[in-house]
Amino acid sequence: MSGLTCAEAQTRLFDLVDGLLDESERALTLAHLAGCAECREEEGRLRALLAEAAALAAEVAPPTDLWPHIERRIRASGTGAGWLRHLAAAACVALALAGVLTARWPDGGPPADGGAPGTLQPAALQAADVEQVERDYERAASALLGRLRARRGQMPPETVAQVEQSLRTIDAALDQIRAALRQQPAEPALHLMLAATHRKKVEVLRRMVEVGA
Amino acid sequence: MDLEKAMAALPPGARAVFVLHDVHGYKHEEIGGMLGVATGTCKAQLHRARRLLREALGR
Numbered sequence: 001m002s003g004l005t006c007a008e009a010q011t012r013l014f015d016l017v018d019g020l021l022d023e024s025e026r027a028l029t030l031a032h033l034a035g036c037a038e039c040r041e042e043e044g045r046l047r048a049l050l051a052e053a054a055a056l057a058a059e060v061a062p063p064t065d066l067w068p069h070i071e072r073r074i075r076a077s078g079t080g081a082g083w084l085r086h087l088a089a090a091a092c093v094a095l096a097l098a099g100v101l102t103a104r105w106p107d108g109g110p111p112a113d114g115g116a117p118g119t120l121q122p123a124a125l126q127a128a129d130v131e132q133v134e135r136d137y138e139r140a141a142s143a144l145l146g147r148l149r150a151r152r153g154q155m156p157p158e159t160v161a162q163v164e165q166s167l168r169t170i171d172a173a174l175d176q177i178r179a180a181l182r183q184q185p186a187e188p189a190l191h192l193m194l195a196a197t198h199r200k201k202v203e204v205l206r207r208m209v210e211v212g213a
Numbered sequence: 214m215d216l217e218k219a220m221a222a223l224p225p226g227a228r229a230v231f232v233l234h235d236v237h238g239y240k241h242e243e244i245g246g247m248l249g250v251a252t253g254t255c256k257a258q259l260h261r262a263r264r265l266l267r268e269a270l271g272r
Contacts (some may be wrong), residue, residue: 014260045272049263052216053235162221 004032009039013046137198144205151209163208170201219269223262230255231262 004012009032015021016029033040152160177194220228233239234255241259245252 014263045267046263049216049267049270049272050235053231054238056217056236 003035004028006032006036006039009033009036010042013039013043017043017046017050134194134198137195137202140202141198141205144202144209147209148205155208163204166204167201170197170204173197174201214269216266216270219266222269223265227258227262227265230258231266234259235263 009029012021012025012029016026021029033043148163174194174197177197181191181194220231223231230244233244234241241252241255244250245255250258
């Protein structure tokens with residue numbers, strides 16, 4: 001059996017750390033690593049990067065208490081619910097990206113003012129509450145946005161651009177969820193998504209106000 | 214440069230897959246389903262993200 005070259009071993013590192021190599025490929029790769037300090041170092045750096053990424057989950061997590069529920073709904077809905085799957089993707093990406101963005105700022109806790117309904121529990125939402133929740137969140141977002149705009153000139157343009165991009169993504173997800181709610185007003189997964197997405201928007205704005213303060 | 218900054222600079226597709234897979238632990242099949250892309254595409258985007266991050270971070 002001939003061994004792998006360094007280049008061959010390194011192209012297999014991603015699959016190795018993800019546990020995706022079949023047994024023979026894995027054995028070949030491990031054999032190379034055992035005899036090559038340089039490739040072992042590569043592997044160590046890769047694993048360190050992934051450990052650092054995984055550690056971010058606690059800080060930037062989308063509302064993981066909601067996602068298992070939403071995923072179950074999507075699976076239970078079967079193939080006829082492509083719209084729901086699509087929405088979940090839009091909302092999930094919006095939340096994940098907003099999470100990445102907000103993770104870059106120190107967490108000083110939410111400001112006492114602003115009137116944001118930060119303690120709302122989306123799981124408790126009823127269909128009749130949706131309009132009120134929307135109004136509460138929009139009011140909070142609008143107040144925070146006003147404060148942010150007043151300080152816009154003091155913030156790095158790159159940061160302003162990233163925040164605006166993030167807000168556009170979140171607003172697009174909100175529009176899609178609202179459209180779906182008009183068709184399926186009693187769908188609990190949509191209520192959860194709506195509240196979680198609103199919450200993330202307010203959180204993004206709130207963190208920005210704190211940073212710009 | 215720190216990891217969060219490097220992640221923010223990734224192309225959107227690669228960033229979304231990296232965040233979902235390596236930060237939040239979703240599987241390729243799940244991400245493919247959520248984003249409406251093939252599992253192979255998802256994997257390619259993840260590898261691209263990791264390569265770009267390692268370059269950006271110099272490690």
